Amino acid sequence: MTKPMPQPAIRKGRKFDQVLEGARTIFLRDGFEGASVDDIAREAGVSKATLYSYFPDKRLLFMEVAKCECARQADEAAELIEAEAMPVEKVLRFAAERFIDYMSSEFALSTYRLCVAEADRFPQLGHDFYHSGPELVRQRMVDYLKKAAARGEVKIEDFELAADQFAELCKVDIHNRLIFGIGDCCDPRDRNRIIDGAIEMFLARYGVRA
Template sequence: MQSIDAVDVETPKVQQILKGARTAFLELGYEGASTDEIVRRAGVSKGTLYNYFSDKQTLFTTFIEGECRKQANRVFKLEGQPKDIEATLRECALDFVKLLLSPSMQGIYRLAIAEAQRFPDLARIFYDSGPDLGARRLSQLLAGAVARGELIIDDIELAAHQFDQLCKADIFYKSLFQVRRSFPQKEIDRIANGAVDAFLRAYRP
């Protein structure tokens, strides 16, 4: 199977295919999204699809990895961050909570959960390129703060996953299970700031 690195995802034709695949996968699931349906939505031929992707699993992998890498790089930025870890964490938390509530990320979470039992390899792709990638990037930010003496953390990897879960408190699961469909900015700020406050109480000297 191809890696995402073997596909030039910036070419217009690949973007066109991925756009069609995205709507098909999120609406119909992995198994339900046939290649016929994907090419119909993308407005390309099957021959064109297979020129870029060897099979449907490769296309799915490229879609998931691309979406997750883009969002992890945006939320947990390693460059241009202020040195003050509190300011960094508050910015990350707010961006992360907003991302978790976005329709696209909610759809990807539901897709990964729905397909995990039948297609564990595909669910693992989502985990590795989504939640785990975010935790690895956050670990790098935390390690820098520990080195500067701003935080005291014995298990940085665990702390990164704890931060992730704090940001998912309350409204993420309400949204994921469609208990509620919208949240005012006041509630988003409450969750993001509460996550940082709890995290700093645990790890700040």
């Protein structure tokens, strides 16, 4: 087993957000492997020296973008759900659609592969991403379920478990097929079948009958 290496430090400064925004554009367009530091610096409007002064390693920059993107989507979803005051079934459908769309994106797949590839050398990389990205999305779901339970829309005792179960119901075989490159994935009919099944099973366990 490879001995873990210390994770290089990220330095923040005046152009930090500018670098992140430029990197987000390039990473979303080209993925981790396809993105070049030259393109990122050009898009961000900074020199390569400035970029490297903030992020000494491209992996760190990618993971920082991934954390911010995950948090942004979680916040947008939470705001929309609160604003629309949707019934629980529609919220679950909305959450499932967003989850599957993100999970099946090349950006999400690149993030997963990078975390796995660097797990031995840089275990902190995946740890930091999980707690600033997926864990935040999970907590948004927990918060929603608690509010839904308080309104009498669902009956749940273990909210963390319920949130995890719904996420797994949405994943079923999609994640493995994507990671291992097994055939086409997520055509509209298959996607809708998975979402319908996830909602039906979740509400069968936690739903409140009128």
